[in-house]
Amino acid sequence: xxxxxxxxxxxxxxxxxxxxxxxxxxxxxxxxxxxxxxxxxxxxxxxxxxxxxxxxxxxxxxxxxxxxxxxxxxxxxxxxxxxxxxxxxxxxxxxxxxxxxxxxxxxxxxxxxxxxxxxxxxxxxxxxxxxxxxxxxxxxxxxxxxxxxxxxxxxxxxxxxxxxxxxxxxxxxxxxxxxxxxxxxxxxxxxxxxxxxxxxxxxxxxxxxxxxxxxxxxxxxxxxxxxxxxxxxxxxxxxxxxxxxxxxxxxxxxxxxxxxxxxxxxxxxxxxxxxxxxxxxxxxxxxxxxxxxxxxxxxxxxxxxxxxxxxxxxxxxxxxxxxxxxxxxxxxxxxxxxxxxxxxxxxxxxxxxxxxxxxxxxxxxxxxxxxxxxxxxxxxxxxxxxxxxxxxxxxxxxxxxxxxxxxxxxxxxxxxxxxxxxxxxxxxxxxxxxxxxxxxxxxxxxxxxxxxxxxxxxxxxxxxxx
Numbered sequence: 001x002x003x004x005x006x007x008x009x010x011x012x013x014x015x016x017x018x019x020x021x022x023x024x025x026x027x028x029x030x031x032x033x034x035x036x037x038x039x040x041x042x043x044x045x046x047x048x049x050x051x052x053x054x055x056x057x058x059x060x061x062x063x064x065x066x067x068x069x070x071x072x073x074x075x076x077x078x079x080x081x082x083x084x085x086x087x088x089x090x091x092x093x094x095x096x097x098x099x100x101x102x103x104x105x106x107x108x109x110x111x112x113x114x115x116x117x118x119x120x121x122x123x124x125x126x127x128x129x130x131x132x133x134x135x136x137x138x139x140x141x142x143x144x145x146x147x148x149x150x151x152x153x154x155x156x157x158x159x160x161x162x163x164x165x166x167x168x169x170x171x172x173x174x175x176x177x178x179x180x181x182x183x184x185x186x187x188x189x190x191x192x193x194x195x196x197x198x199x200x201x202x203x204x205x206x207x208x209x210x211x212x213x214x215x216x217x218x219x220x221x222x223x224x225x226x227x228x229x230x231x232x233x234x235x236x237x238x239x240x241x242x243x244x245x246x247x248x249x250x251x252x253x254x255x256x257x258x259x260x261x262x263x264x265x266x267x268x269x270x271x272x273x274x275x276x277x278x279x280x281x282x283x284x285x286x287x288x289x290x291x292x293x294x295x296x297x298x299x300x301x302x303x304x305x306x307x308x309x310x311x312x313x314x315x316x317x318x319x320x321x322x323x324x325x326x327x328x329x330x331x332x333x334x335x336x337x338x339x340x341x342x343x344x345x346x347x348x349x350x351x352x353x354x355x356x357x358x359x360x361x362x363x364x365x366x367x368x369x370x371x372x373x374x375x376x377x378x379x380x381x382x383x384x385x386x387x388x389x390x391x392x393x394x395x396x397x398x399x400x401x402x403x404x405x406x407x408x409x410x411x412x413x414x415x416x417x418x419x420x421x422x423x424x425x426x427x428x429x430x431x432x433x434x435x436x437x438x439x440x441x442x443x444x445x446x447x448x449x450x451x452x453x454x455x456x457x458x459x460x461x462x463x464x465x466x
Contacts, residue, residue, distance in 0.1 A: 007171065008175055011171035015163055020160050023157070023160055027149065030148075031149050035124070039111050039126060042139075043128075043138075045140075046072065046136050067088050067090075068085060068087050068089075068090065068093075070085070070139065071086050071087040071096065071138070071140070072139075073099065075137060077134060079104055083096060087139070094141075097116040097118075098117060099137065099139070103125055103137060104135070108127070110126060110127065111124070111125070112124075122142040122146060124142050126138050181204050181205075181210050184202040185202060185214060185217070188201050188202060192221055197225045200221060201217045201218050260285050311349075311350075312347060313349060314346045317343040318342050320349070320353060320356060321375060321377050322338060324357060324359075324360050325338060325356075326338075328364060328373070333370050334363070334369065335373065337372070337373070339375070339376050341378050341388075343377055345388065345462075348435070348438070351439070354435065355435040355436070358431055359392055359455060362429075367394050367396030367452065371395035372450050374391075374450060375390075375392050375393075376389075376390070380458075385460055387459065387460050389456065389457070389458045390456070393448035393449060393450045393453075395448075395452045398453040436457055439459045439463050440463040441458055441463075442458045
């Protein structure tokens, strides 16, 4: 429910409530005033002037032939009633109602309303004492009084409904017009959230809440944009430094390894002329240079995945997955169950190859020999766009839930006692995540049905050009 609709609904409810209160008060007030007028008419009818104007009961000669609204009856001390005058036209009077006994008791109220049991018609009665004994009672029908109140009630209801609808319409158009700047702000906020950091909120009227809000939002966006630019520049400088340093380190590493191999007799054992200490030193230099070379290679691969500088082409993901995990079957004691659909992907074949290689290496390094592995490659449709899903399950120890987010951070190794010569440098999952994000895909880690880790990667077969 939108804010505009809620404001309009609240306005309509307030108008209806206020109108209903005013209408009810009017209804009660008018009813009370009219009943007082009826009581005054009854009292006047029992006076001498009223009696002279009406004439005696059954008389054909009244002051006029207009209908009498009031009937008058006389009650003596014994409770015997004598009708002095009937209501209605003098020549055809209305039937006389049955007077309730409560009006004949000495302590009865001066005015009372009752219903005739025979006609179900409502009446109003008033009385006054007669000397020496007796009582005079005046009666009149309340049909006109009730019809008047019913008319007032219906008119009040119509007025309440009309004022509510009219007020709601006015409120709707007023709120709609007032919310135009808000709509513009919502649109601008959506564009900013989508990445259009050059967009700004439209300025509201100065001194108003919307004006203050737009000014504050624009200041916040400016501050965030400057912060994002600073972070991006810092990341670019760091990425450039890592890339340049990796390239620069690779060349002397190659020279060092070449001379070490030369001194070691190109891997044929301990060369003549070197003692055991020198041989151990050369072996150590060789192993550490290999480890450093692997680190440099991983950094270059990570930089390649981040910058997406590799060539884009169409290739068979099915063949790539089959070859990678086929090698895992050949070179390790692990049975890999592959169920692969035919999937053609447009993207960086080198990036996906590195991703699959890292997955296979993680299984080879961190799961016991002989553990089962299951690989699934499936096509699926998302809102008319063709995607593929790669699912890799293993029977290894898995990754605890609280560590599954940090595993994607660079240089993160869950087993701190693990040597990088046996394990890795903590860049494998970072490279996997970078490749997936570069292809606008999704990556999730979960518990697998084989008891270990499940890695699920989904991506469009043809990523949209950014």
